[in-house]
Amino acid sequence: MKEDRFYMPVRVFSGREVVRSHAKDLAKLGKKALIVTGRHSAKACGVYDDICAALDECRIAHALFDGVEENPSAATVMKARDFGLQEKADFVIGAGGGSPMDAAKAIALMIRHASEGRDYLYSAGADSSAVPVVCIPTTCGTGSEVTAVSVLTNEVKHTKGSIPHKIFPDLALIDGKYLAGASDQILCNTAFDAFAHLFESWLNADATPVSRLIAEDGIREWKKCLPVLKKEKQPDPDDYDTLMRAAMLGGMAIAHTGTSLPHALSYALTYHLHVPHGKAVCYFLAGYLNEADQKEVSRILELSGFASVEEFHQTYRLCCHDLGIGEDQLLPVIEQGCREVSSNPARCAKAPFACSEELVCRIAGFAGKQEGN
Ligand SMILES: [Fe+2]
Known part of the structure; x- marks a missing residue:
């Protein structure tokens, strides 16, 4: 054991x-x-x-x-x-x-x-x-x-x-x-970062029963704020407290497991193309979910209020908007990021499945296909 x-x-x-x-x-x-x-x-x-x-x-x-x-x-x-x-x-x-x-x-x-x-x-x-x-x-x-x-x-x-x-x-x-003075964009970009922490921690080679309990509790809290993030409801003080709690639980979860491939891939987008952190991370999250054990993915997606990976990704695009960066700029940065991540054993070791350059490229490519629709 x-x-x-x-x-x-x-x-x-x-x-x-x-x-x-x-x-x-x-x-x-x-x-x-x-x-x-x-x-x-x-x-x-x-x-x-x-x-x-x-x-x-x-x-x-x-x-x-x-x-x-x-x-x-x-x-x-x-x-x-x-x-x-x-x-x-x-x-x-x-x-x-x-x-x-x-x-x-x-x-x-x-x-x-x-x-x-x-x-x-x-x-x-x-x-x-x-x-x-x-x-x-x-x-x-x-x-x-x-x-x-x-x-x-x-x-x-x-x-x-x-x-x-x-x-x-x-x-x-x-x-x-x-949080009361934060713009809608800051609220969404950072809340989706917390979402990625919770999911990347749960679906992580280093996840433990305790880290998963923490992540699951954070996902339940996060779900409560979805109407605010989708702008279906005006935020009230309780919503701000709940968002903070979800972020804190996400932090506690990754304090034990670290993050995984979506975070690793995101750094190139942020460094070279100035995409805000949470938005950059969740750009790659749906592709990561597609590669993980689908039974486990369905279980935690259900906890978060999404019926499918596609529904999560569409909600992310609704809340955080498309990258708005042309393929000529985007593709070289993503390709470089894929090479760096797939050749880094410590990064790959966090994924709960075998990691190859082909798989990392598939994760990165999923969002691009969605954005191109
Ligand atoms: Fe993050």
């Missing part, structure tokens, strides 16, 4: 005004916080004000680095690390979507290893200890608040991918109210 593992060391608090009500938990982590955000949304959705109020209440100093771009680069991480050291920050709070939270983990690593340079981010097997990290999500996809993953853009190698260090946040504070 295969060994079963479960490890989820993040203290998670979910609920309304959870940032303010856990001010004392923030204060326990250090004397000065480096707050890491994107350029605008953390201020617009109110999370930045809530963090400042909580820290001020406990007389904890703070400094803001609001220069995290989408798909953050190693260069940005190093810039933020240097700023954090200059400010004498001894813990990091990442607030926003996946980009600020992933960057916060890498920044916390590099603050702890202050004498190391950029290459340390990519040194497998090196000490992964970091100063404490808090993650506060304001979108409903990544689940980064409960994973040890930090995905960065490697601007030297022209790729995007996880760094080898595993850094779980110490604390995750989850409040659905931060």
Whole structure:
């Protein structure tokens, strides 16, 4: 029998005004916080004000680095690390979507290893200890608040991918109210990312009975929000909480299994053609489902409210829209992605079926055929 593992060391608090009500938990982590955000949304959705109020209440100093771009680069991480050291920050709070939270983990690593340079981010097997990290999500996809993953853009190698260090946040504070200002597109692109996490975790060679329980619960939560994503219903505060919960459960599921081929294939679309992450991942998800055990696929599709793979894919296109990229641009990027993924044994090992270049191309080709209809 295969060994079963479960490890989820993040203290998670979910609920309304959870940032303010856990001010004392923030204060326990250090004397000065480096707050890491994107350029605008953390201020617009109110999370930045809530963090400042909580820290001020406990007389904890703070400094803001609001220069995290989408798909953050190693260069940005190093810039933020240097700023954090200059400010004498001894813990990091990442607030926003996946980009600020992933960057916060890498920044916390590099603050702890202050004498190391950029290459340390990519040194497998090196000490992964970091100063404490808090993650506060304001979108409903990544689940980064409960994973040890930090995905960065490697601007030297022209790729995007996880760094080898595993850094779980110490604390995750989850409040659905931060979703209220998100655009329909951000809501859909990130919710479909969560959907992919749940499915890629369930249909994964490393899935365990416990990771599948978590994924199934997330799929049930996700289903409740389908009318909102399809714009058949106006979202209310409960819907935002449910979307956040589905994303968190997706994060917990992939914290155990990792993602699979759709995520691996998506990185080229995002890096070269700037397709938003969740939209890029789900572009490949239907093809992945077609290759998996159809009995298992039907079971989890039913849980998510879809009668067939085709129905899922049409709903994804309805919510996230077609890529709108000409074949002359799209095909070379997809072909390159297929070659890279199929020649990477670690990537292929996540699929619960035998993986070949032909099969990866079939997965990638399915969406193209649908889009061409
Ligand atoms: Fe993802």
